Amino acid sequence: MNKNSNYVPIIDMIKAAACIMIFLYHCNTILPDNWKFLTLLGQDMGNNLFFMVSGFSLAASIDRTEWKGFPSWYLRRLARILPITAIAYIGSYLMGFYSFADMTQIITVFIYPTLYWFVSAILLYYIILFLLAKIAGGKALIPIEFTLFILFIFCSERLERLYVIGLIAMLLGYLVKKYSDMAKNYAKDCCPVLIISLAVFFTAKAVSIKYFSNILADLAVLGTGGSLLIIGYINNERLSELLSAGKPLKAIFKYIGEMALPLYLVQCFCSGYIGYMLTLTYPFPVSFRINFLIVWGVGSLLFLISNIPTKLLKKVRQ
Numbered sequence: 001m002n003k004n005s006n007y008v009p010i011i012d013m014i015k016a017a018a019c020i021m022i023f024l025y026h027c028n029t030i031l032p033d034n035w036k037f038l039t040l041l042g043q044d045m046g047n048n049l050f051f052m053v054s055g056f057s058l059a060a061s062i063d064r065t066e067w068k069g070f071p072s073w074y075l076r077r078l079a080r081i082l083p084i085t086a087i088a089y090i091g092s093y094l095m096g097f098y099s100f101a102d103m104t105q106i107i108t109v110f111i112y113p114t115l116y117w118f119v120s121a122i123l124l125y126y127i128i129l130f131l132l133a134k135i136a137g138g139k140a141l142i143p144i145e146f147t148l149f150i151l152f153i154f155c156s157e158r159l160e161r162l163y164v165i166g167l168i169a170m171l172l173g174y175l176v177k178k179y180s181d182m183a184k185n186y187a188k189d190c191c192p193v194l195i196i197s198l199a200v201f202f203t204a205k206a207v208s209i210k211y212f213s214n215i216l217a218d219l220a221v222l223g224t225g226g227s228l229l230i231i232g233y234i235n236n237e238r239l240s241e242l243l244s245a246g247k248p249l250k251a252i253f254k255y256i257g258e259m260a261l262p263l264y265l266v267q268c269f270c271s272g273y274i275g276y277m278l279t280l281t282y283p284f285p286v287s288f289r290i291n292f293l294i295v296w297g298v299g300s301l302l303f304l305i306s307n308i309p310t311k312l313l314k315k316v317r318q
Contacts, residue, residue: 009243009250010232012257014053014225019260021046023267023295029276030288044162045221047118048169050260052225054122055129055173062133062174070130077126079309081261084302085119088265095273113162118264121163125170133174145171153215165218169225176226180233262302267295 024038025046031038065073092115110120132141148168155161232239243250256263274294278287 007240008233008236009239009253010229010236011053011057012253013232014049014228015260016253016256018046018049018053019256019263019267021049022264026267027275027288027291030279030284030291032284035284044165044218047162048165048218048221049225050264051122051125051166051169052173052176052222052229054125055170055175056177056229057173058126058129059133059174059177062130063178065130067134073130074126076310078123079312080306081119081123083309084262084265084306085116087302087305089116112159116265117162119261121166122170125167128167129170129174132171141171141175145175149219152218161218165222169222172222172226173229176229177233180230259299259303262306263295263299265302266299 028036028039061073089109110116132144136144145168148164148171152161152164152168155164243253275287275291278290281287282290
């Protein structure tokens with residue numbers, strides 16, 4: 001059997017798209033006004049796509065992990081995320097962006113949507129997803145999702161909405177993977193869903209009523225992402241063959257997809273704070289190019305570091 005037979009390229013493709021969306025959003029301090037359209041998709045939508053793909057990717061490992069295996073299952077994720085998060089946070093401290101003397105600041109940076117709230121959110125979602133998947137199962141998650149959607153609509157604070165829609169996205173990703181095999185006979189029916197969700201998404205962004213349009217856009221991006229996951233997973237063999245014909249393209253998607261979290265940790269800081277400082281010295285597009293090299297260079301280094309704890313855990317288990 002081909003060692004890449006279990007590889008699902010649509011996962012890396014969507015993660016790569018999410019990374020680019022978040023990166024461009026954080027470049028709003030670098031881009032001139034006539035380039036601001038690149039940030040229209042927004043940070044939150046990229047985050048939600050990443051949450052959804054995470055739920056999709058974790059479904060198989062959750063289903064085959066027994067209750068007693070949860071500590072080791074969760075430890076593997078902590079080992080991959082926390083070390084590089086600590087490095088990123090220490091780096092921001094050394095550059096004077098945060099102070100360890102301010103305990104409130106240390107706590108809120110991992111709770112409020114500033115730099116690293118995404119990390120604490122995803123680690124919390126891992127626990128919730130595992131518990132709900134084991135207790136409620138697949139079908140019982142549907143009414144839970146519906147309840148969360150209602151809660152999301154009535155959330156008035158941005159922080160509340162960020163956390164609720166993120167959890168919705170991850171649970172939806174799990175459900176998409178759980179029932180993707182059942183959808184094989186309806187693969188053609190997914191295309192109209194994709195087209196409709198895309199139309200709703202771009203229409204929602206164009207609507208002038210901001211509050212209502214943002215809700216529609218958030219839900220539409222989940223519909224679009226879920227449709228892409230289903231179509232890509234059902235046609236995985238065909239998509240894999242297509243990408244294999246253009247190996248550089250496959251390598252690019254895989255590279256960006258696997259670096260999703262390291263890039264997030266770096267680009268939040270670099271594209272925002274450092275990007276702003278660059279614009280004071282260098283004109284566009286030089287400032288953008290320098291920022292791009294910094295983000296991807298440091299992100300690649302964090303990615304290599306993030307693999308070290310995972311490899312050590314594998315050796316310990318062996």
